[in-house]
Amino acid sequence: MYFNIRRPSGPTPYPVIGNVLSLIGENPPWNIFRDMTFKYGPIFSVKFGSFWTVVINNHELTQEALLTKFNDFSGRPYSYNFEWFTDNGKDIAFAQPTPTWKFHRKLAHSAIRKYATGDLETLVQEVIPKVRDVFADKAGTPFDPKEVITLAVYNIIASMCFGHDYNFKDPHLLRFIKLSEEINGSFGNGTLADFIPAARFLPSKQVNIFQNATKEFLAMILTEVNQHLKTYSTDEPANDVIELLLKTQKDELETDSSASKLTDVHIKQIVSDLFIAGTDTSTSSLLWAVACMIDYPDVQEKIKKELGDVIGERPPQLGDRGKLPYTEAVIMETMRFGTVVPLSLPHCAIKDSTIGNYKVPENTWVFINTWALHNDSKYWDSPEKFKPERFLDSTCTVKQRLPSFLPFSTGRRGCVGEALAKAQIFLIFTWLIQNYKFEKAPGVTGDVAIAGRPQQINFIKSYQTVAHSRY
Ligand code: HEM
Numbered sequence: 001m002y003f004n005i006r007r008p009s010g011p012t013p014y015p016v017i018g019n020v021l022s023l024i025g026e027n028p029p030w031n032i033f034r035d036m037t038f039k040y041g042p043i044f045s046v047k048f049g050s051f052w053t054v055v056i057n058n059h060e061l062t063q064e065a066l067l068t069k070f071n072d073f074s075g076r077p078y079s080y081n082f083e084w085f086t087d088n089g090k091d092i093a094f095a096q097p098t099p100t101w102k103f104h105r106k107l108a109h110s111a112i113r114k115y116a117t118g119d120l121e122t123l124v125q126e127v128i129p130k131v132r133d134v135f136a137d138k139a140g141t142p143f144d145p146k147e148v149i150t151l152a153v154y155n156i157i158a159s160m161c162f163g164h165d166y167n168f169k170d171p172h173l174l175r176f177i178k179l180s181e182e183i184n185g186s187f188g189n190g191t192l193a194d195f196i197p198a199a200r201f202l203p204s205k206q207v208n209i210f211q212n213a214t215k216e217f218l219a220m221i222l223t224e225v226n227q228h229l230k231t232y233s234t235d236e237p238a239n240d241v242i243e244l245l246l247k248t249q250k251d252e253l254e255t256d257s258s259a260s261k262l263t264d265v266h267i268k269q270i271v272s273d274l275f276i277a278g279t280d281t282s283t284s285s286l287l288w289a290v291a292c293m294i295d296y297p298d299v300q301e302k303i304k305k306e307l308g309d310v311i312g313e314r315p316p317q318l319g320d321r322g323k324l325p326y327t328e329a330v331i332m333e334t335m336r337f338g339t340v341v342p343l344s345l346p347h348c349a350i351k352d353s354t355i356g357n358y359k360v361p362e363n364t365w366v367f368i369n370t371w372a373l374h375n376d377s378k379y380w381d382s383p384e385k386f387k388p389e390r391f392l393d394s395t396c397t398v399k400q401r402l403p404s405f406l407p408f409s410t411g412r413r414g415c416v417g418e419a420l421a422k423a424q425i426f427l428i429f430t431w432l433i434q435n436y437k438f439e440k441a442p443g444v445t446g447d448v449a450i451a452g453r454p455q456q457i458n459f460i461k462s463y464q465t466v467a468h469s470r471y
Contacts, residue, residue, distance in 0.1 A: 008054055008358045010044035011036070018047030028454035030342040030371035033057060037372065043356055051077065053346075053365040054355065057372040059379065059404040065347070065355050065366060066411035074412040075348035077365040080207075081186055085214050085276075091269035092416060093277055093345060100261045104270055107248060107262075108416050111241045112274075115160050116419035121317055123159045124427045127152045128315070130168050135436060135467050142441035142464040145290055146283070149428075150177055153283045156424060161271050162224045163240030172220075176275075179217040184280050185455055186210035221275070222268050229264075242271060278417045280457050281340050282424055287460045288338030289331065289429050291449035292386055294438050294465055299388060303327050304470070307434050313471075316430040318423055324430070325398050329391035331425060332398070335407040337386050337449070342371035342458045344409045370406055371458075379404035386449070436467040 013019050023029045033055050036044055042058040056062050065073045074097040076082065082094040092108055095101040115123070134148040151168045154177055159165045166173035186206065228242045238244040245267045252262055293300040306326045307316070321328065347366040354360060375383040379402075380390065391399055408415035415421070432438075440448065441464035448463035 005354065005357060005359045007052070007360070007364075008040070008043045008045045008356075010040055010046050010055075013047035016049065018049050018051075020048055022046075026454075028342065028371075028451065028458075030339075030369050030454075033343075033367070033369045034372045034375070043358060048365070051363075051365055052361075053367055054358075054360055055367045055369055056355065057369045058376060059373055061356055062368050062373060062406065066368070066409065066413075069353055069355070070412040072351055072353035072360075073347045073349055073366050075350040076413075077346050077348040079346075081210060084211060085183065085218075085272075087218075087265055087269055090263075090266050091273045093273045097350070097412065100266075103261050104266065105416060107245065108270055108274065111244045112417055112420045116423045118318070120156070120160075120420065120423050120427065123156045123165075124424070124431070125315065126159065126165060127155050128431060130155070132435075134168065135469070138467060140466055140468055142466050144462050144464055145467075146287060146462065149286045149290075150279075150283045152428065153286070153424070154180075154279050157275055157278050159240075161241040161274055163228075163243065176217070176220060177279075179213045179220075180276060180279060182209055182213035183217060183276060184457055186213075218268060218272060221272050225264060225268050225271070241274065242267065245270065274417070277415075278421065280459075281417075282421050284340040284457050284459050285335060285338065285421070285425050286428055286432075288340065288449060289334045289425070290432065290438055290465065291460055291463055292330075292334055292337065293433065294440055294463070295447045295449050296386055297439070299330060299386075300433060300438065303330060303430075303433050304437075307430060311434075313434075316427055316434065318427070320430075321426055325392060325396050326388065327430060327433075328398050328426075329388040331422075331429060332391045332405075333386060333388040336374045336380070336383075336405060338451075338458060338460065339371045339374045339407065340458050341407070341409075341456070342369070343456070344368045344370050344406075345413070347413065368406075368409065370409070373404045373406060376404050435470055437470055439466045439468065440464075441466055 011019050011022060014021070023032055034057060036055070037057045043054060043056050043061050046053050046055060056065055076094050076096060079094070083089070085091075086094045089095040092101065092104050095104070131148055131152050134151075151173065154173060155165045155168075158173070158176075186209065225242055228246060232243050232246060234247045234250040238247045245262065249262045249267065293303075303326060306324055310323050311317075311320050344367070347368070349360050349362050349364045349366060352359070352362050360366070374380070377383055381387075391402070393399055408418040408421070444464065448461075448465075450461045452459045452461040
């Protein structure tokens with residue numbers, strides 16, 4: 001049967017470069033892909049250099065690829081950039097689905113669970129006075145909230161992974177942020193060598209920037225691991241992610257020979273993944289959330305009222321989440337509206353398979369156009385509008401597991417940090433709205449919740465706000 005069906009059709013590729021040229025420009029690739037569905041349907045093929053890629057643009061086919069056939073599509077494509085960043089796939093996000101990857105994923109999950117269910121509250125409380133100082137410095141004058149939100153999120157992930165935080169002006173922290181932005185920027189744009197393997201031997205400014213940033217970033221993480229190796233005794237309880245990984249490494253050594261599944265290099269790469277995957281995504285989500293509050297002041301006031309009615313003036317806690325349905329609906333709508341990882345992470349067919357009525361041969365790259373899912377008018381009424389109520393039922397209860405809503409993807413490769421990200425965004429966002437009223441900077445007209453330059457992460461266009469203290 002497989003031999004009687006075709007690969008999905010799509011635009012004709014040029015020799016050597018494939019369809020890469022049609023994706024260059026100001027129009028984001030997720031938009032271009034969605035436009036292609038009008039001609040080719042919800043699934044089509046494009047060629048990136050020498051690699052065939054199938055792009056999925058609807059809920060039904062996404063479910064088939066990620067849930068029904070998770071075994072067939074849980075690979076990651078080969079990429080020169082990924083290979084460099086991951087020391088040949090020794091991390092979680094870009095590794096192939098081997099038993100070692102499964103073990104690392106499970107470890108990261110259990111490390112993160114500890115924070116997502118409790119310890120995170122303490123970390124957020126520790127960072128809040130620093131955020132408050134920044135807002136006090138601004139004293140009601142216009143500013144771009146990106147810097148302070150970025151510093152807060154990085155500090156929280158640093159405390160979680162390294163067991164210590166930073167002063168907001170610490171050059172080390174500022175360097176971390178700069179390097180991580182450079183790395184994320186390169187992942188998003190890809191390089192010629194990602195699509196045409198022979199191009200890795202050509203000189204390239206972009207590749208140099210990426211490789212230098214990666215080297216320095218990984219060296220900084222390794223310094224933290226080495227510091228822990230000097231000071232942490234694995235007989236003591238683990239208080240941060242590196243300690244937890246070192247403790248597991250020792251237990252593994254004592255119980256069986258599989259210790260090579262968790263070398264110091266693996267530890268460095270796992271921690272790097274948590275930083276790269278967990279910081280800019282959460283920062284971007286919070287920036288979208290604040291921007292939407294500026295554009296929709298009535299929504300902002302409804303949240304403030306719900307917070308006042310339910311928790312009063314005390315700081316929000318994770319246990320409050322189920323009691324604040326409107327606030328939760330706003331956070332979910334922000335994740336749909338902003339869709340911070342619009343093309344998810346690329347998957348790869350690890351065996352010959354099918355999606356819909358089409359064949360998808362082994363090694364085909366598979367892109368999920370999450371942005372198209374989040375804007376599909378079959379599931380979302382006026383998807384271009386910001387409407388938190390769409391996530392509430394007639395009894396004002398939050399609708400769970402809505403179809404065509406996958407900000408964290410799903411299935412075997414779904415986001416490891418989903419619980420942590422949701423908890424962190426909830427705690428920071430509710431604290432911000434409880435304490436400040438965000439308004440447009442004087443003279444600004446039109447919406448501020450607008451996407452910026454397209455990258456792997458859908459960062460919002462820079463905007464200014466005035467934050468008035470509510471107390
Ligand atoms: C709003 C915040 C976040 C969003 C929207 C998000 C979204 C995603 C998406 C779409 C994927 C790709 C899943 C796939 O390939 O099917 C992913 C993977 C991943 N995320 Fe997140 N993420 C967020 C925060 C975090 C955080 C806080 C962490 C950890 C600290 C994290 C760790 C990871 C890891 C390790 C993977 C790779 C999983 C694998 O390949 O097996 N993410 N995330």
